[in-house]
Amino acid sequence: xxxxxxxxxxxxxxxxxxxxxxxxxxxxxxxxxxxxxxxxxxxxxxxxxxxxxxxxxxxxxxxxxxxxxxxxxxxxxxxxxxxxxxxxxxxxxxxxxxxxxxxxxxxxxxxxxxxxxxxxxxxxxxxxxxxxxxxxxxxxxxxxxxxxxxxxxxxxxxxxxxxxxxxxxxxxxxxxxxxxxxxxxxxxxxxxxxxxxxxxxxxxxxxxxxxxxxxxxxxxxxxxxxxxxxxxxxxxxxxxxxxxxxxxxxxxxxxxxxxxxxxxxxxxxxxxxxxxxxxxxxxxxxxxxxxxxxxxxxxxxxxxxxxxxxxxxxxxxxxxx
Amino acid sequence: xxxxxxxxxxxxxxxxxxxxxxxxxxxxxxxxxxxxxxxxxxxxxxxxxxxxxxxxxxxxxxxxxxxxxxxxxxxxxxxxxxxxxxxxxxxxxxxxxxxxxxxxxxxxxxxxxxxxxxxxxxxxxxxxxxxxxxxxxxxxxxxxxxxxxxxxxxxxxxxxxxxxxxxxxxxxxxxxxxxxxxxxxxxxxxxxxxxxxxxxxxxxxxxxxxxxxxxxxxxxxxxxxxxxxxxxxxxxxxxxxxxxxxxxxxxxxxxxxxxxxxxxxxxxxxxxxxxxxxxxxxxxxxxxx
Numbered sequence: 001x002x003x004x005x006x007x008x009x010x011x012x013x014x015x016x017x018x019x020x021x022x023x024x025x026x027x028x029x030x031x032x033x034x035x036x037x038x039x040x041x042x043x044x045x046x047x048x049x050x051x052x053x054x055x056x057x058x059x060x061x062x063x064x065x066x067x068x069x070x071x072x073x074x075x076x077x078x079x080x081x082x083x084x085x086x087x088x089x090x091x092x093x094x095x096x097x098x099x100x101x102x103x104x105x106x107x108x109x110x111x112x113x114x115x116x117x118x119x120x121x122x123x124x125x126x127x128x129x130x131x132x133x134x135x136x137x138x139x140x141x142x143x144x145x146x147x148x149x150x151x152x153x154x155x156x157x158x159x160x161x162x163x164x165x166x167x168x169x170x171x172x173x174x175x176x177x178x179x180x181x182x183x184x185x186x187x188x189x190x191x192x193x194x195x196x197x198x199x200x201x202x203x204x205x206x207x208x209x210x211x212x213x214x215x216x217x218x219x220x221x222x223x224x225x226x227x228x229x230x231x232x233x234x235x236x237x238x239x240x241x242x243x244x245x246x247x248x249x250x251x252x253x254x255x256x257x258x259x260x261x262x263x264x265x266x267x268x269x270x271x272x273x274x275x276x277x278x279x280x281x282x283x284x285x286x287x288x289x290x291x292x293x294x295x296x297x298x299x300x301x302x303x304x305x306x307x308x309x310x311x312x313x314x315x316x317x318x319x320x321x
Numbered sequence: 322x323x324x325x326x327x328x329x330x331x332x333x334x335x336x337x338x339x340x341x342x343x344x345x346x347x348x349x350x351x352x353x354x355x356x357x358x359x360x361x362x363x364x365x366x367x368x369x370x371x372x373x374x375x376x377x378x379x380x381x382x383x384x385x386x387x388x389x390x391x392x393x394x395x396x397x398x399x400x401x402x403x404x405x406x407x408x409x410x411x412x413x414x415x416x417x418x419x420x421x422x423x424x425x426x427x428x429x430x431x432x433x434x435x436x437x438x439x440x441x442x443x444x445x446x447x448x449x450x451x452x453x454x455x456x457x458x459x460x461x462x463x464x465x466x467x468x469x470x471x472x473x474x475x476x477x478x479x480x481x482x483x484x485x486x487x488x489x490x491x492x493x494x495x496x497x498x499x500x501x502x503x504x505x506x507x508x509x510x511x512x513x514x515x516x517x518x519x520x521x522x523x524x525x526x527x528x529x530x531x532x533x534x535x536x537x538x539x540x541x542x543x544x545x546x547x548x549x550x551x552x553x554x555x556x557x558x559x560x561x562x563x564x565x566x567x568x569x570x571x572x573x574x575x576x577x578x579x580x581x582x583x584x585x586x587x588x589x590x591x592x593x594x595x596x597x598x599x600x601x602x603x604x605x606x607x608x609x610x
Contacts, residue, residue, distance in 0.1 A: 075515050110504050112465070113519055115553030119589055138591050139349045140356075143400070157403065178444075178510075196358060196396045197403050199456025199463065200504050207437075207460050241512055 031258040031286045032056055035297040036250040038231045041085040046092035049227065049252070053093060055295065056254045058167070058225050061098035066105050066165035067091060070172045070188050071117035072239060073110040079232045079244045081117075082171045086229045086250065088126040090171060095128060102128075105161050107136035107191045110240075112200050114138075134161045137195035148216030151208035156220060157197040168192075169225045170256065174233035174263050176242055180210055181274045181312045182267060183239050184260040185226040189217040211276035218256070218280055226259040227252045230266065235306035249302045258286025265289065268305035270317025289320055330370045333582055333599050337363055338376045340592050345383025347592050357394055359592035360384050361410045366596035368417050369603035377418075384411070385423060392426030393434070405434060406456045409469035416476045417607060428477055431470050432484050436462030445506050452484075453491035463505045464520045467491050471527035472608050480531060480610075489531055492524045500539030516543060518551050522559035526608050529566050541567055548573045554581045555594045558601040565601075566609050578602060 034052040038045055053060065067090055069082035087104060094102045104127070108117040118133035127133070136159035143155050144163070162168060172188035180187065190202055190213070198204050205213035228251040236242040247266060253259035257280050261271035271277040271287055281287030300321045308316075341347050346355025347363045360380050367373040367380075388394050389401045394411040396404020408430050415424035437460055439449040453462025454470040467488050474485035497507045501516025502524045508514060521540055528537060544551075544560045551557050551574070561574040582598050600607060 073515075111517065112504075113517070113553050113555040114589075114591070115556065119553070121552075132588060135589075135591065138358075138593065140353050141397075157397070196356075197457075199406070199460070200465065201463075203455065203460040203463070204457040237510060240514075241509065 029285070029288075029291045030293045031255045031291055032253060032293050032295055033255075033258050033262045034250075034252040034295040035262075035299055035302060036252060037248060037297050037301075038086075038250050039248050041083050041231055044089065044092075045250070046089045046096060049089055049250070050093035050096045052252050052295070053097060053225060056225070056252075058254055060094055060167060062100050063166040064101045064103070064164065065094045065099045065167045065169060066103050066162055067094070067169050067171055068162070068188060068191060069104065069106055070183075070191065071106045071108045071111075072191075073108070074116045075240065078240070078242075079173065079234050080175075080240055082173050082229045083231060084120075084123045084126050086227065086231065087123065087171060088128075090169060090227050091127055091131045094169070095130060099167075102131045103134055103161060103165065104131060105134040105136045105159065105192075107159055107194050109190060109195075109201050112137065112195060136161060136192060137200075139194065141194050141197060144220060146216050146220055148212075148219040150212035151205070151216050153208060153216065156193060156217065158192050158221065159194050162192045162221075167224045168222065169227065170223045171227050171229065173239075174228050174230035174247060174251070174267065176235055176238035176267070176306055176308045176312070178237055178239070178241075178309055180214075180276060181308070181315050182260075182264050182269060182277075184228055184263050185223065185256045186214050186218050186260055186276070186280060189214070189221055189223070192217075192221060211279065214276050215279055219283060223256045225252070225254050226256050228259055228263050230263060230302070233267070233306070235267075235308065237309060243307070245304070245306055247302050247304065249297065253286070255284070255286040257281065257284040258292050261287050261289065262292060262299065265318060265320040266299060266302050266304065268303070268318055269308075269312075269315050270320075273315040273317060330599060330602060333595070333602065334367065334370050334373060334376070337366065337592060337595055337599065338373075340590075341376065341379055345379060347380060349592055350590050351587055355383060355398070357384060357387060357396060357398065357404075357407055358410065359596065361407065361414045362593045362596035362600075364414050365410075365417060365607055366599040366603075369600045369605040369607050381418070384414070385420070388423055388426065391433075392428070392430030394427070402458070404456075405430075405458060406454065406466040406469070408434065409454070409466065409473045412473040413469075413476060413608070416473070424477065428473065428479065431473060432482070434458070434470075436460065436467075444510050446508050447506060448494050451491045451494055452487050454488065461505075462491055464492065464495055464502050464524055465504065468520070468523040468527040472523075475527070475531070475610050476608070478610070489528060492528055493532060493536060496524070496536065496540065500543040502540070516540075518544065518547070518553075518556035519559045522563035525563040526566060529609050537567075541569055545569050552577070552581070554578070554585065554598050557581060558594070558598040561601040562597075562608065565604065566606060575602065
């Protein structure tokens with residue numbers, strides 16, 4: 001499918017006053033995932049992203065949208081973070097869809113200096129001037145009851161700008177992870193917790209169990225949409241020290257786990273063998289591949305085998321399609 | 322209080338003070354709630370910048386009332402258990418403002434506040450049995466909170482305290498072999514991690530005058546030779562502070578820091594980071610004895 005065909009199939013909702021308010025009729029247990037080809041970061045896909053978001057029924061018009069990329073740490077030349085062009089494309093899509101405000105927010109996990117995340121001039125240069133950037137590590141936070149309780153923490157302190165948003169869109173990077181196997185949208189929620197409470201790194205979450213923390217946050221914080229940057233992912237010793245792996249796609253869904261499970265399959269992992277994804281499947285939809293309906297490209301086109309540390313090789317599976 | 326430092330700092334001090342709240346304290350940014358970290362760092366910055374008693378007086382009662390019975394101070398005035406790493410910053414403030422009883426209580430807390438030790442991890446060559454200071458009680462030790470705690474011990478004349486000695490051992494153990502400090506580990510899976518400007522400078526400040534110069538020279542050179550690549554307010558300020566204490570070349574950093582602070586827009590303003598900028602520009606050695 002080319003770009004023109006994709007838009008033709010989905011753009012009818014764009015700029016409609018009914019965007020987001022159409023009733024969504026979907027067969028039982030069918031969770032949409034859109035695979036959007038993106039061969040290079042130089043391509044402007046904001047129209048296609050807007051079309052997919054509309055098609056998924058997310059009402060953006062008049063809403064305050066928080067974009068949460070992954071800016072865990074910067075190493076020159078390593079594809080650690082969500083690419084700034086992906087952030088810019090999604091921000092532009094939200095503006096096209098009539099968002100009242102678009103805010104890029106991140107509480108970087110390793111770097112206290114926000115110059116390496118939301119203050120970075122390269123990011124600012126590619127964003128529309130209407131888009132604001134907020135450092136979620138420093139500032140006010142809201143105490144929210146932990147709905148998961150696996151960590152034993154009664155509550156989380158969540159950065160106030162996230163709580164004041166109407167819509168949270170997670171923009172993780174497609175990567176392997178040296179403790180968890182893979183890091184995607186669910187793990188990306190660590191970055192809404194301010195470092196002034198949790199530190200750099202957020203070591204409390206490690207001590208309470210990274211998997212427990214991921215699951216507790218997934219139950220506590222509503223993510224309305226996920227766009228995974230799989231244009232260039234990371235294989236091997238991720239999430240920091242791995243190698244670039246080109247996949248050439250964005251993985252998009254209103255269902256975080258469906259996006260994550262699909263992304264894991266694209267990397268050659270069976271999500272049911274990745275403990276935290278498998279456990280998330282008990283309370284979130286989208287783990288089971290037969291329940292996912294694909295739009296955009298056929299996933300076969302992007303399926304590959306990511307190199308990983310030996311301890312995660314047992315999590316591999318497939319072929320899935 | 323020291324004498325007025327320089328009129329050059331006035332605009333920066335005024336901008337910082339414009340955030341101070343009538344009810345006391347300083348928020349991180351415009352419209353925020355008063356928060357202990359920007360309040361404490363503002364107080365240290367006011368002292369470094371000269372005699373700004375009137376401005377400091379509006380902050381002092383607010384911060385002192387948040388010290389808990391165990392001597393700690395947390396990041397959240399409504400829930401003191403969080404962010405007690407800030408107790409080291411509080412101790413530095415109390416030392417400079419000669420608030421003896423508050424200082425003694427803070428130092429007592431810092432002596433009891435210990436990071437968790439762990440068995441040796443084959444992925445990292447570091448010695449996990451050394452105790453430092455954590456961000457959060459009951460967790461592992463990290464470079465920044467450990468460096469701040471060691472700085473507090475040094476300033477208070479407690480540099481020979483066993484916790485301070487172990488804290489310095491912790492920092493030396495975490496030093497990246499080719500120079501500098503990451504936020505925590507030096508190496509992982511036989512590969513060196515990337516040094517950060519802020520943590521490298523903080524560790525150097527904590528180790529000044531107490532560690533073997535040779536072990537620090539690579540880290541000093543790292544900051545010195547990368548001056549042109551350091552562009553952030555936080556990175557520039559910390560690097561200026563560290564290099565100045567070691568009497569290294571800082572010629573390019575000061576004008577850069579002034580420029581960064583002058584051009585910072587309100588949306589990106591972080592009072593805690595801005596205060597560190599003022600401390601660095603003041604030239605006062607408020608973080609070393």
